[in-house]
Amino acid sequence: MRDILQDWKVNTGNTKGRLVLLSFRLAQKIRRAPKPIFWLGIPYLVFYRLLIEWVLCIELPWNTQVGPSLRLYHGMGLVVNDQTVIGRNVALRHNTTIGVKETLPFGTRAAPTIGDDVDIGAHVVILGPITVGSGARIGAGSVVVKDVPEGATVVGNPARVIHIATMPEATCA
């Protein structure tokens, strides 16, 4: 249950985000479950596809690696390639695409890696096997095709750095 509710708290006051992410985490759990549970869960996966992808227009495939505390604001028109890796405490908004630059042979790793605490504005496109560093902010309407440094704020098409925040020092346990 904790896995399924891992985005609940950060989406306080955002019922749609909560419901979509709860549905996503449940789909992830069923997809990764042992065969009998997976087979039993297929009707749920079909429901996820129909409701979240077709009706709500939020393509967040259950295979996508997503860290805890994803914030999903508005959501409509969101398309995420399933090879994308998303860190913890990331914010995603509407009309955003995170994917590959071109359709490549199956298994080719070509989608972005998004670090922790990244805030992605509305109407953003992030393409290719690039890394968006932790703590970055991607301005609304940006098109990002190159790595983004940690703590950077980028805006525009093509995205350019307008600011870099000092990141807190990593601490040893």
Ligand SMILES: CC(C)(COP(=O)(O)OP(=O)(O)OC[C@H]1O[C@@H](n2cnc3c(N)ncnc32)[C@H](O)[C@@H]1OP(=O)(O)O)[C@@H](O)C(=O)NCCC(=O)NCCS
């Ligand atoms: C990128 C962002 C985080 C920057 O915020 P900020 O640090 O307060 O930046 P400022 O407003 O001081 O702007 C700094 C410069 O960047 C420009 N800028 C800011 N956001 C921009 C954007 N999205 N696209 C292009 N230029 C942008 C400003 O015009 C300004 O340029 P100037 O220095 O030439 O005058 C913010 O503008 C943004 O786009 N947030 C996305 C949030 C979002 O999508 N909200 C929608 C809610 S549904």
Ligand SMILES: CC(=O)OC[C@H](N)C(=O)O
């Ligand atoms: C459209 C808007 O301003 O939405 C605000 C919302 N909390 C967000 O950060 O996306």
